[in-house]
Structures are given as structure tokens and as C-alpha cells.
Amino acid sequence: MINTSQQDKNIFSISSSEKRALLIKLIQEKSEESMLAGADIVKNVLCDLNRTVEDIPVAHYSFHLYPEYLKLQQQMQSVKGSGYLNPYFTLHSGVNGSLSTINSVDFINYSSYNYLGMSGESTVSFSAKEAIDCYGTSVSASRVVSGEIPLHRELEKEISDFIGTEDCIVYVGGHPTNVTTIGHLFGKDDLILHDEFIHNSASEGCKLSGAKRLSFPHNDWHKVNQILNDQRHRYRRVLIIIEGVYSMDGDIPDLVEFIKIKKHHKVFLMVDEAHSIGVLGNHGRGIGEYFNVNHSDVDIWMGTLSKAFASCGGYIAGCKELVEYLKYTAPGFVYSVGISPSNAAAALAALRLLRKEPSRVRRLHERSKLFLDLCLEKGLDTGMSKNTPVVPVIIGNSAQCIELSEALFRKGVNVRPIIYPAVQEESSRLRFFITSEHTEEQIYFTVNALADELVKVRLHHATKTS
Ligand SMILES: Cc1ncc(COP(=O)(O)O)c(C=O)c1O
Structure with a gap:
């Protein structure tokens, strides 16, 4: 009688000739009980007998062909192919605050959670x-x-x-x-x-x-x-x-x-x-x-x-x-x-x-409220945002979202698109982080530019699809 628990334990450590012997022994015993108990072992042994180290796919031991990496590459290529800039890993050459310098150009910046302007202080x-x-x-x-x-x-x-x-x-x-x-x-x-x-x-x-x-x-x-x-x-x-x-x-x-x-x-x-x-x-x-x-x-x-x-x-x-x-x-x-x-x-x-300086918090609240109120006045969809410095402007279309962020970038406003799969396609958005250091003028300028550029992006897409 074969001791299956013992065989189970050792099946990966025994040699090919031992596996072969084990298989023969199982077949010879033929008892229903041992065949049932050993069915899995038989499957494993047969499988192992036919495999050599040469059979292990490259994708299982090399990151060059790591399937998840290849999938990521495919996604990056499709963004590149559509003519958009890579919105990730933007290089900032100074403090990431209400202002930021990217490629030697100064931007009004909404992509940092430096809420109180403490970094750089x-x-x-x-x-x-x-x-x-x-x-x-x-x-x-x-x-x-x-x-x-x-x-x-x-x-x-x-x-x-x-x-x-x-x-x-x-x-x-x-x-x-x-x-x-x-x-x-x-x-x-x-x-x-x-x-x-x-x-x-x-x-x-x-x-x-x-x-x-x-x-x-x-x-x-x-x-x-x-x-x-x-x-x-x-x-x-x-x-x-x-x-x-x-x-x-x-x-x-x-x-x-x-x-x-x-x-x-x-x-x-x-x-x-x-x-x-x-x-x-x-x-x-x-x-x-x-x-x-x-x-x-x-x-x-x-x-x-x-x-x-x-x-x-x-x-x-x-x-x-x-x-x-x-x-x-x-x-x-x-x-x-x-x-x-x-x-x-x-x-x-x-x-x-x-x-x-609790006045920093007060200013953060005032600037956040100003941003939200102006967006609402312009009829922009800010979702559930209320009483916080995180204000999403929901666009509902990933391509339009990327285009809008690029248009704002050209006007000197840095805001990142959040698109599928980070959120559902219909919830794709630009997300604005307001800080206590944003000035009222910067906020007025941004919301006006945002509303103007959104109209243009929507028109562009409507003509493209009609
Ligand atoms: C809700 C929440 N928890 C935890 C973290 C992780 O914090 P950290 O970025 O400091 O590692 C983040 C980061 O953005 C966050 O948004």
C-alpha cells in the first residue's frame, strides 16, 4: 500500500527514476482506493516526467517577457499612438506647491497636496x-x-x-x-x-x-x-x-x-x-x-x-x-x-x-470655496466635492480629459487628468488640489481658462464624431 501523504510530501523532491518507479507501483497495485488516492500523484508524475527545465517559458523567469509588463507597454503605446503627451512622471524643477517649474516654465500648479504651503517654507x-x-x-x-x-x-x-x-x-x-x-x-x-x-x-x-x-x-x-x-x-x-x-x-x-x-x-x-x-x-x-x-x-x-x-x-x-x-x-x-x-x-x-499660524487653514478654506463656487457658476460638474481643497471637475471622457489638461498646460496651468482605469470612464476628471498659497487671481484665471477650454474640447470632439 502506498503511503500517499508521504508521497505527497516528497513528490517534488524525488528524482525522475523514483517517480517512474512510483507510477509503476501505483498501476500494479490497481486497488480502487490507492488509485483514487493516488490520482493526483499520477497526474503530477506524468506531467513532471514529460517536462524538463528547457520547457519553462521565458516569461516565468525573465521580466523582459513578463506578461503584465507587456500589457503595460501596450497601454503606453496606445497613449503615445493617440498623440497625447505622457501625463505621468512630469519633472518639477522646484518646490511642488501653488506654483511649479516644469521644463523651465512656471505654472500655476494644482497637482500637489502641499495644502498649507509648508513644503518650501x-x-x-x-x-x-x-x-x-x-x-x-x-x-x-x-x-x-x-x-x-x-x-x-x-x-x-x-x-x-x-x-x-x-x-x-x-x-x-x-x-x-x-x-x-x-x-x-x-x-x-x-x-x-x-x-x-x-x-x-x-x-x-x-x-x-x-x-x-x-x-x-x-x-x-x-x-x-x-x-x-x-x-x-x-x-x-x-x-x-x-x-x-x-x-x-x-x-x-x-x-x-x-x-x-x-x-x-x-x-x-x-x-x-x-x-x-x-x-x-x-x-x-x-x-x-x-x-x-x-x-x-x-x-x-x-x-x-x-x-x-x-x-x-x-x-x-x-x-x-x-x-x-x-x-x-x-x-x-x-x-x-x-x-x-x-x-x-x-x-x-x-x-x-x-x-x-492657523490663518493658513482659514486661507485654504477660503481659496477652496472660491474655486468651487466659481466652477459651479460656470456650470462645471464638481461631483460631491464640498468644504475641502480637493475639487474634481468631471469630464466623463478620458480623451477629452487628457486634451483639456494639455490645453490648460499650454495656458500655464498644471492639473493632472484622472482617467480610466483609475476611475470609471464616465467619471474621468481633472482633479484640482487647492493650497492656501494659491492667489485669488490665479483661481479666477484658472476657472475661466478651464471653462473656455472645455467648450473648445467638447466642440472639437463633437465635430470629430459627427
Ligand atoms: C487616503 C490616503 N491614505 C494613505 C496615503 C499614503 O500616504 P503617503 O503618500 O504619504 O505614503 C495616501 C496617499 O496619497 C492617501 O491618499
Whole structure:
């Protein structure tokens, strides 16, 4: 009788002659039981017998013929073939703010999330340089082991004081903050409910966690409540993930309702404040300030340092138990270098400057409102955007979208098209990020140019298709 589990275990490590012998033995035994149990082995052995290393396709061990790469090449060729410029990897030769220099030409720029003009601000740059002089360019170790510097602790304290939480942990990147935190805290007995428009970093974290994952229709807390009414009892822990401001649509979820649901069903709530920290609320304290909620009502406050805070990195703020647990166990923290001295110093300086100059936030709100109001006056479709500096202008056609962005580029306005497959074709759009440093004149000029050029692009397409 053949010991199938043993054979299963060894099937890939035995030689061809041993496989042949095994096959003969299986056929000789002919017992129904052994044939059934060995059916898979027979298939594998037959397959393996006929294969040599020469049969392995090049695409399986070389990136030159990697099928996914070839597909990407095809897509790039079709953009090139249609005569459009490559809208990606535009080279900026200065600070990426309300203005930017591209190919030695100055543009009014709407493609940076330098919301408060902190990147390029002299005090922020000075602090980063000072940190390099003091600590070098890297902390050269994981913080747990020997990479901790005072700036790390100062920054974490400043962030938790600013938001109003007990503690905070800073990671080297915003994206890995979500991946490692969500991936680490939740597991296969858990459920994660997230908004359908959640950022890639959060959905990658969900995948890593192994938890059951369900997305709910955008901002639809009724649906979340309904799902939890039906399914809460089936899971150990449940996490709801939402964002403070959605970066494609520039809208804000109803945090108060999500908190009620979180409390009623005894689940965790996480808010990604990448685009709302420094942006929402009179002092820029984020969506918590905007809705005037108690900060302990949200379990996990996540944010990035790369947007309003002019740096690079991410944070998780919350209760001290959460932060302590992550500091000792989260893989993306424990097994990664600490945030660099210059990045820590830049974020700290930006945060301190924001506290000193809340007028930056006020100006950001005014300029964002002006932009949105002017677009609406011109009859442009700005989707769900409201009270945020993210304003999409929905065109509904990828080709028209690219043409419009090129026409605006020729007029000195840099705004990026967001087209299929990043969004549905009918939702393709130009996405404007407003900053506190955009002047009123720049905004008037931009919206007028946008409305004029859109008419021309639509006319051009109508004549082309008629
Ligand atoms: C909602 C959201 N979360 C997380 C991230 C990742 O942040 P970072 O770019 O700082 O890595 C982004 C980036 O754009 C984001 O929009």
C-alpha cells in the first residue's frame, strides 16, 4: 500500500527514476482506493516526467517577457499612438506647491497636496537642514533597536497633542503605515468593512490581515449598520475604515453617524486623515475638529506627513495601549528604519508653524470655496466635492480629459487628468488640489481658462464624431 501523504510530501523532491518507479507501483497495485488516492500523484508524475527545465517559458523567469509588463507597454503605446503627451512622471524643477517649474516654465500648479504651503517654507527647510547637521541623514537603525532620536518623541508628542489622543507612533511612510497597521492588528476571525473608495494602502492592509473584507457603498453608513445587524455576531473583531476627506472626490463622510454605529455594534473605527489633517476644522485638527467629536470615539486615527506636513511618513494616533503594542510588534515599524532626522524635523516644524499660524487653514478654506463656487457658476460638474481643497471637475471622457489638461498646460496651468482605469470612464476628471498659497487671481484665471477650454474640447470632439 502506498503511503500517499508521504508521497505527497516528497513528490517534488524525488528524482525522475523514483517517480517512474512510483507510477509503476501505483498501476500494479490497481486497488480502487490507492488509485483514487493516488490520482493526483499520477497526474503530477506524468506531467513532471514529460517536462524538463528547457520547457519553462521565458516569461516565468525573465521580466523582459513578463506578461503584465507587456500589457503595460501596450497601454503606453496606445497613449503615445493617440498623440497625447505622457501625463505621468512630469519633472518639477522646484518646490511642488501653488506654483511649479516644469521644463523651465512656471505654472500655476494644482497637482500637489502641499495644502498649507509648508513644503518650501523657509522655517521648515531650515529645521530639516539643522536636523541633518545634528543627526546625519539617516537614523541608521530600527528605532526599537538603536535608531531612536529625541525628534521622534517630540514629533509623536506634538501630533498626539494636536489631535487630542493619548499617544502616537510615526512610521517611515504613509502607505506602509496603513498596510502594516491593519495587516498586523486584524486576522482571519475578523471582519473589515471599508468604504468602496478607500485608498490602496488600506485595502492592501486588509488583504495582508487575512480578515474577511467587505466594501460598502461610498459614505453609506446605513449599509454599514445593516451589515453589522446581520453579521456582527459571526466575527471576533470588526474594523470600519473610512477617510477624513476622499482624495478623488473631495467629500467628507458623516463621522458622527459612523461613531454611533461603532459604539452600538462594539467595533473598531479607523479614520485615514491623509487629506484631512491640517485641512479640516478651524485649526486644521482634522475631521474630529470639523464635527467636534470626542477624539477617543475613533480608535485609530491614521494620517500621513507627506501632505499638509511637508514631509514623508505616516502616523497612527490613539490610546496608549494601541501605540505601545504597535511600537513593540508592528512589522513595518519594528523591522524598518526610523523616520529620517530631516523628515521628522520638517513635519515637526510644519506642525508647530500651523499651530502658530492657523490663518493658513482659514486661507485654504477660503481659496477652496472660491474655486468651487466659481466652477459651479460656470456650470462645471464638481461631483460631491464640498468644504475641502480637493475639487474634481468631471469630464466623463478620458480623451477629452487628457486634451483639456494639455490645453490648460499650454495656458500655464498644471492639473493632472484622472482617467480610466483609475476611475470609471464616465467619471474621468481633472482633479484640482487647492493650497492656501494659491492667489485669488490665479483661481479666477484658472476657472475661466478651464471653462473656455472645455467648450473648445467638447466642440472639437463633437465635430470629430459627427
Ligand atoms: C487616503 C490616503 N491614505 C494613505 C496615503 C499614503 O500616504 P503617503 O503618500 O504619504 O505614503 C495616501 C496617499 O496619497 C492617501 O491618499
